[in-house]
Amino acid sequence: MELSKDTLLAMYYAMLRSRRLDERAWVLHRQGKIVFHISAMGHEASQVGAAFALKPGKDWLVPYYRDLALMLCFGLTSREFMLSLFGKQGEVSSGARQMPSHFGLRRANVVSTSAPVATQIPHAAGIGLGIKMRGDDAVAVTCIGEGSTSQGEWYEGLNWAAVHKLPVICIVQNNQYAISVPARLQMAIPDVADRAAAFGMPGVVVDGNDVLACHKAMVDAVSRARSGGGPTLIESKTYRPVPHSSDDDDRSYRSREEVAEWKKRDPILLFKTSLEGQGVLTSALNDEYETKITAEVDDAHKFAEAAPYPPVECALGPVYATEAYHA
Amino acid sequence: MPEMTLIEAIRQAMDEELARDECVFITGEDVGPRGGVFRATLGLFDKYGPNRIIDSPLAELSIVGVGIGAAVYGMRPICEIQFADFIFPAFNQILNEAARMYYRSGGDWAVPMVIRAPYGGGIGGGLYHSQSVEAFFAHIPGLKVVIPSNPKDAKGLLKSAVRDPNPVIFLEPKKGYRLIKGDVPEGEYTIPIGPANVSREGADLTVFAYGMMHYYCLQAAEAVAKEGINVEVVDLRTLMPVDKTTILASVKKTGKALIVHEDNLTGGYGGEIAAIISDEAFTDLDAPVKRLCSPDVPGVPFSHPMQDWFMPNPEKIAKAIRELAAY
Numbered sequence: 001m002e003l004s005k006d007t008l009l010a011m012y013y014a015m016l017r018s019r020r021l022d023e024r025a026w027v028l029h030r031q032g033k034i035v036f037h038i039s040a041m042g043h044e045a046s047q048v049g050a051a052f053a054l055k056p057g058k059d060w061l062v063p064y065y066r067d068l069a070l071m072l073c074f075g076l077t078s079r080e081f082m083l084s085l086f087g088k089q090g091e092v093s094s095g096a097r098q099m100p101s102h103f104g105l106r107r108a109n110v111v112s113t114s115a116p117v118a119t120q121i122p123h124a125a126g127i128g129l130g131i132k133m134r135g136d137d138a139v140a141v142t143c144i145g146e147g148s149t150s151q152g153e154w155y156e157g158l159n160w161a162a163v164h165k166l167p168v169i170c171i172v173q174n175n176q177y178a179i180s181v182p183a184r185l186q187m188a189i190p191d192v193a194d195r196a197a198a199f200g201m202p203g204v205v206v207d208g209n210d211v212l213a214c215h216k217a218m219v220d221a222v223s224r225a226r227s228g229g230g231p232t233l234i235e236s237k238t239y240r241p242v243p244h245s246s247d248d249d250d251r252s253y254r255s256r257e258e259v260a261e262w263k264k265r266d267p268i269l270l271f272k273t274s275l276e277g278q279g280v281l282t283s284a285l286n287d288e289y290e291t292k293i294t295a296e297v298d299d300a301h302k303f304a305e306a307a308p309y310p311p312v313e314c315a316l317g318p319v320y321a322t323e324a325y326h327a
Numbered sequence: 328m329p330e331m332t333l334i335e336a337i338r339q340a341m342d343e344e345l346a347r348d349e350c351v352f353i354t355g356e357d358v359g360p361r362g363g364v365f366r367a368t369l370g371l372f373d374k375y376g377p378n379r380i381i382d383s384p385l386a387e388l389s390i391v392g393v394g395i396g397a398a399v400y401g402m403r404p405i406c407e408i409q410f411a412d413f414i415f416p417a418f419n420q421i422l423n424e425a426a427r428m429y430y431r432s433g434g435d436w437a438v439p440m441v442i443r444a445p446y447g448g449g450i451g452g453g454l455y456h457s458q459s460v461e462a463f464f465a466h467i468p469g470l471k472v473v474i475p476s477n478p479k480d481a482k483g484l485l486k487s488a489v490r491d492p493n494p495v496i497f498l499e500p501k502k503g504y505r506l507i508k509g510d511v512p513e514g515e516y517t518i519p520i521g522p523a524n525v526s527r528e529g530a531d532l533t534v535f536a537y538g539m540m541h542y543y544c545l546q547a548a549e550a551v552a553k554e555g556i557n558v559e560v561v562d563l564r565t566l567m568p569v570d571k572t573t574i575l576a577s578v579k580k581t582g583k584a585l586i587v588h589e590d591n592l593t594g595g596y597g598g599e600i601a602a603i604i605s606d607e608a609f610t611d612l613d614a615p616v617k618r619l620c621s622p623d624v625p626g627v628p629f630s631h632p633m634q635d636w637f638m639p640n641p642e643k644i645a646k647a648i649r650e651l652a653a654y
Contacts, residue, residue: 060400095433104432111399112432116423122389123424126396126404133352133378133402140396152416156389163384319468321429321437321492 003212005280011052011211012275013289015044015268018069020293021078024301025085025100029246033305034085038101038245040068042209045267046173046236047143048073049214053222054141060109060127062120062142065101066173070143074108078296082304089310096310109138117148121157121170128166128231139167139225146235147178149195150186158233162199165230169221172233173208175240180253193235201231208238209267241266328510333503336478336511337367337443340485341405343515345375348403351489354381355390355407355443364409365445365504391417391442395425395494398440403489411446411498412458425494426469441488445501446474447539447589449638454626457634459590461537464496465566465599471495471520472567476541478509480564483518491520500539507542523570525577529559532583532614532651535574535600537563540587540639547644556652566596574600575608582613585651589639592620614654619647 003011018040025037040047043066051073054061063070068081076092083091084100093104093112104112111127113120124142131138148154149172161168172192176183189195196203202224206217214236221232239262243250250259275281331339344351353368359382362369372380383390387408394404408414414421421442428438448457465472471493475481481499488495500507526541527548536544541562548558561577563570578584584604586597597618604616619639621627627637 062396093433094431097433098431102431104435106432106435111396112428112436114423114427114431116419119392119420119424122392122420123396123399125389126393126398126402127400128396129393130397130400130402133397152386153388153392153419156384156386157392159384159386160389160393317430318434319430320471321434321439323437323492 007052008275008280011048011215012271012281014048014051014073015069015211015271016289017293017296018044018048018072019268020297021081021300022068024297026242026246028085028301034100036100036246037085038065039240039242040066042175042239042241042267043173044069045211045271046171046208046214046238049211050141050171050218052215053218054139056108059138060111060140062111062124062127062140063103063113064117064120064143064145065103065113065115066145067103067143068101071103071105071110074105074110076103076105078300079303082300083307086304086307087309088304088307090307095314118144118151118153120144121154122160124168124170125157125160125166128161128168129164131167132164137226139169139222141169141171143171143173145178146172146174146176146183146192147181147186149192158199158201158231161231162201165228167225168231169218169225170231170233172235174235174237177240177244177254179244179248191235193233196233199233201233203233203235205235205237208236209265209270211267211271238267239265328512330508331478331511332505333475333478333481333499333507334365334367334505336482337485337499338369339511340482341368342371342374344486344489345371345379350401351403351405352379352381353405353407354383354394356383356385356409358382358407363407365501367407367443386416387413388416388420391420391425394440394442395420395428395438398438399428399436403439405441405443405489408442408444410456411444411460412455414444414460418463421464421470421494421496422467426467429493430469437492438494439492441485441495441497443497443499445504446498447500447502448627449502449539449634451629451631451634452627453629457627459588461498461566462590462594462596465596467567469493470567471565472498473520473565474498474500474538475564476500476503476538476562477507478511480518480524482511483516484520484564487517487520490517495520498538502539503542521565521568521570523564523573524562525559525573526562527558527560529557530581531557532585532648533559533561533577533581534585534587534644534648535561535563536587537566540589543639543641544587544644546641547648550641550645551648551652554649556648558648569599569603571603571607574603578604578608579611582611583651583654584616585619585647586616587619587639587644589621591623592618593623595620614651617647617651619644
């Protein structure tokens with residue numbers, strides 16, 4: 001499928017925007033202005049490639065904590081993300097009850113997520129079951145790291161999706177480390193995608209630093225899901241060029257040389273080079289993007305820093321619903 | 328009013344709710360053509376078909392996790408855990424996901440679902456088909472915990488649970504499935520989740536119980552009535568949220584409280600009732616608050632004499648009533 005020049009540039013812009021927002025979060029943490037950040041750096045191609053194959057507002061997403069770029073594509077604003085970093089009033093996923101990046105966005109069908117890993121996978125299967133029962137034209141997408149595929153929740157959720165041929169897509173963003181533990185200590189196989197065969201669903205390995213490859217794999221999976229062909233497991237092989245979170249120090253478990261080598265394959269750098277080579281992206285246009293994004297990040301940062309904290313009464317509830325929202 | 332057994336009332340409640348709302352569906356192990364190992368769903372597969380009465384894989388956490396996903400999508404799942412003893416693989420989903428979803432999303436995502444589970448001993452089930460699990464769940468804000476003791480309540484409470492926008496743990500005293508019979512009103516009715524029921528009026532002391540133990544407490548109360556001890560019996564029915572008003576009013580009236588449950592003593596739900604009474608009805612008391620519970624051993628033994636030693640029964644309850652009455 002040939003993507004238009006505008007689409008290619010929109011993808012690039014989405015990746016760049018996520019990266020610059022992410023970088024600001026690290027700066028704010030090092031300045032002592034926020035207490036925690038967990039980064040999407042290096043994962044932008046996996047997420048933006050996937051997002052551009054979906055219909056935000058129609059499709060359903062059950063993300064994980066590293067999905068900043070995906071969330072931005074689903075309509076999370078920079079201001080909203082910054083409110084979550086600062087724990088300020090109006091934070092959209094949880095009213096600042098949760099730590100940053102525990103995403104959820106009701107208006108965009110992004111289900112609230114927690115911190116115990118892999119719990120979201122059965123939820124995606126359940127959403128897929130609901131879609132199938134109602135005959136709706138939507139897909140349920142969920143993301144997870146490779147380490148979390150060691151959890152029983154992952155197996156049980158994907159097994160349901162396969163048994164009932166549900167419109168579910170699981171994207172495993174394999175960045176090769178679960179905090180400090182390398183993938184070779186998570187599993188005895190080189191590719192998580194091989195496990196798809198055990199469920200009875202297609203498993204696809206894709207270069208997670210190549211946004212167009214990620215996009216292509218997702219387009220195929222979405223097409224399969226929408227046509228009743230059932231679930232797909234996509235393994236997006238990538239790398240996390242920063243520590244697991246702002247509380248981690250990755251110097252204790254991997255060499256600087258290894259990190260430097262992967263930074264040469266940074267997904268934004270690769271895509272930028274490619275677009276420049278095709279004459280799609282010019283230096284002037286890139287500067288324009290950077291200026292625009294910097295202004296947006298500055299604005300979001302200032303907005304959130306100046307925002308009030310939620311009143312403590314907000315901690316009281318809501319504990320019980322009096323009515324349920326329906327899809 | 329027709330007389331029916333506890334399990335017939337439960338089945339009728341589900342049948343009526345399935346007919347009333349097409350969002351309602353049932354999943355769990357063997358709930359399909361087999362009709363459940365206790366036959367709670369007998370006939371429902373033939374009536375509603377495989378899309379609404381879904382035999383799940385043999386994996387409890389996903390029965391609940393998939394139910395959560397379907398619930399946030401807008402369905403109304405009734406998830407059956409075959410025995411309460413097997414609910415613990417799903418504990419993470421219940422505690423960290425179902426119970427916390429509404430609060431953690433600031434009220435954006437409600438989880439309207441029922442988790443039914445047969446519980447309790449005295450049926451030759453040994454350690455792993457006899458457990459009482461209510462204390463674990465009654466500790467969790469965001470959950471509702473309901474335990475019916477008779478057919479009329481079971482039907483009315485289960486219908487309320489299906490319509491409730493929150494996750495409801497519905498624990499059924501399986502020893503009473505066919506043993507406990509009672510009149511059930513004809514036609515549509517519900518019984519609200521929350522209020523306890525004064526099932527026997529008395530003046531000398533109050534016995535607080537639920538489920539199978541409530542059935543035994545009524546028998547014990549009849550036995551001691553012949554000796555001139557006038558016992559009030561309160562069927563708690565809902566453990567979370569607890570009905571303090573009814574509890575305190577009864578203690579104010581009788582001045583003495585005995586709490587009976589078949590879960591073991593330490594950390595059991597009776598401790599909460601005792602705490603409420605000592606905290607808010609201290610000056611009404613004429614005697615220490617007493618608890619009759621099973622012993623602090625790791626489970627219900629299989630062999631009959633040992634099982635009988637473990638389980639509270641009408642004779643043991645009558646003895647505890649006499650001792651408290653004599654205080």
